[in-house]
Amino acid sequence: MSKQILNFIFLYIILLLAQVLICNNVCLFNIATPFVFLFFIIRLPIQISVNWMMTICFFAGWVVDIFSDTQGMNALACLVMGASRGKILDLYVPRRDEITNPIPSMKSLGIGVYLKYMLTMVLLFCLIITFVEAFTLKNFWLSMLRAVGSTLFTFVLLLGIDGLVNTKNEKRL
Numbered sequence: 001m002s003k004q005i006l007n008f009i010f011l012y013i014i015l016l017l018a019q020v021l022i023c024n025n026v027c028l029f030n031i032a033t034p035f036v037f038l039f040f041i042i043r044l045p046i047q048i049s050v051n052w053m054m055t056i057c058f059f060a061g062w063v064v065d066i067f068s069d070t071q072g073m074n075a076l077a078c079l080v081m082g083a084s085r086g087k088i089l090d091l092y093v094p095r096r097d098e099i100t101n102p103i104p105s106m107k108s109l110g111i112g113v114y115l116k117y118m119l120t121m122v123l124l125f126c127l128i129i130t131f132v133e134a135f136t137l138k139n140f141w142l143s144m145l146r147a148v149g150s151t152l153f154t155f156v157l158l159l160g161i162d163g164l165v166n167t168k169n170e171k172r173l
Contacts, residue, residue: 004045011165012040012060020067032149034157035125037064041081042121042158043165045102050086057082077128081121088120105166118162119155126151 019037027033041057048056061078065071089104092113101108104117130147137143 008040008044011043012037015040016063019064024068028149028153031146032153035122035150035154036157036161038122038125038154039158039161041078042118043103043105046089046104047102050083053085054079054082073129073132076132077125080128081125084124085121088117088124091120092116106162107166118158119151122154122158123147123151126154
């Protein structure tokens with residue numbers, strides 16, 4: 001169990017550095033910003049209690065806020081993401097006890113279920129972060145365009161990261 005915890009800590013540090021040093025400086029067409037650190041939250045084991053999930057998500061978002069100077073927006077969005085993760089999983093997975101591996105992946109959930117789960121989690125985060133950042137509904141359609149653009153950009157990058165992480169894990173076996 002401690003090896004798995006160390007792997008998650010290492011994954012978070014790598015994703016945090018990528019987010020702070022690279023992704024925070026990328027904005028496609030002034031619409032889409034990637035949030036690669038979400039991969040850490042998406043891949044947390046399913047059996048984690050809601051309290052631990054929300055604590056981990058809050059601190060993950062808070063650390064990104066510290067380095068990004070975003071005044072708690074990432075912490076809020078991650079906290080909502082962590083709180084609703086169980087309900088989102090219940091939407092797509094009828095019975096959690098049938099899952100072979102407690103870590104969500106294409107192999108454990110199936111390709112379709114995992115992609116829907118990942119897309120829903122990223123969309124939820126991007127909607128919250130976009131509307132909290134705008135803090136108005138004056139430019140509603142522009143905010144929606146930014147949320148959808150960031151969702152698609154982040155989703156594509158997370159699929160690439162997922163491919164790298166799963167390839168690395170398969171070589172170890």
